[in-house]
Amino acid sequence: MIQVEQLTKRYGPTVAVDGISFQVEQGEIVGFLGPNGAGKTTTMRILTCFLPATSGRVTIAGHEVFSDSLEVRRNIGYLPESAPLYPEMRVREYLAYRARIKEVPGRERRMRVEYAMDRCGVAEAERTLIGSLSKGYRQRVGLADALVSDPPVLILDEPTIGLDPNQVRLVRDLIRDLGQKHTVLLSTHILPEVEMVCGRVIIIQSGKLVFQDTLANIARQSSGGGKVVVEARVGPGEAEKAAAVLEAAPGVLRVLRPASPVETGRAEGGSPWAVFEIDVMPGADVREEVGRRMVRNGWALRELRKEQPSLEDIFVRLTTGDSH
């Protein structure tokens, strides 16, 4: 549905987007991530025909962005960063205007406007001046605008910014729901949101594409290796011994003691709780063995948990050059 090939955008000497290529298939919800200034907004502006690319090729719904720009624009709904709107218009009036300018036929216009208002939860504000709406409302009016012409492709630049937690949930559910019918490319900084909504992520850094995979793959790859956290009550002075016992277990790379027993508090009248972080070899799952060893030594186990490398870890690793 969206095809980007070797897209480059230069502003004078600065390169904002540097030869990125990706595809978004029909019905996919793709998260477009990257630190501020990585080129996300620029890329989205090129996809929506607002800015021209310096080089490269972008095709949306079979139409080339540069040569067939009007046809591309008929097929997209775009929510720009910070949802710019006309403050002197009322919500319904604005959406009706947008529907008209987006060539929604007169018969359907009323229905489409009402549908968009309903879906985005702004129907009760239909007669309010946009200028007097809260940030969260305006954001959702912008989203309603993107939906109003029922375009096959939605391009949303930070759709949940400025929303309260309830509204975030509403919009997240909405986007997930829209993904069944529309193709969605959305940028955001809220990574757990991406994990909940998107099927796939694309991460760019300094204009370059640095990562691209489905969330299912990310979860699968990280199921081997990773980290196991253990919290147990060991006898006084036994913490070193416990660490050694754990380290000897098959599949364990090394054991770290991140927090001192004092920090984790002292059990009443007993010995302190100790925390161990275990780095595990790829492909190994050491949890059962760890539990067995703790019990065998008579150490009461309070927590045994596997830490999934999250999207956040991947994001931080790729965009800061820090490999832990």
Next chain:
Amino acid sequence: MRNVLAVARREINAAFLSLLAWTVITIFLIFSGFFFWLFASRTHEASLEGTVGIISFFFLVGTPLLTMRLLSEEYRSGTIETLMSAPVTEFQVILGKFIGALAFYGFMLAPTLVYAIILRVLGKPDVGVIFSSYLGLAAMGCEFVALGLFCSTLTRNQIVAAVFALVALLVLWVIGAVGDYLPAPLRPCVEYLGTMQHLNGFSAGRVAFRDLFYFFSMTGFWLFLSVRVLESRRWR
């Protein structure tokens, strides 16, 4: 065409919701009404010639205030991005904005037809001259609005847009008079550019093709440049 009308309609609505536009209309009507009364009571002539001169001068000052918003506001608030990602061409946007601003201009001018009616009731004015004067004002309105619109495409700052437009209009207003000081070959060119020379014909009752052509070519020229400036983000 539907897109053009959608843009025009939004522009008219926005104008009627702005305090500035109503302020300009109010001051304009008080101002022109006062001068109409003054000229009529002093000269006892059933003529709008003086009043039309005043109206055209007022438009010189007032047009920048009406047109400065047109695109500058879209740039400043970022709505240009939603506007241009809708399936509209730059030409349609400019034309829609032009029509919208021109409609407002017409709305401002229409009440002054009352002066013509008053003259008709109380005296025997030359209806032909009144008609040609209004045709002149309308043609001048096209030129002024197009120029103001062009200035608004240049900057996101409304004040700057208004100042550009005012300066440009003043230059067009007085440039005809500069002609006398220039070497002979340049004189007709410079004189042709002056707005006043062309408007004078209309207020005197002469509808000349040359003058109509001047106003419509100027309008077309500024609209063309506006479209190009709006398109320029595509090749900048």
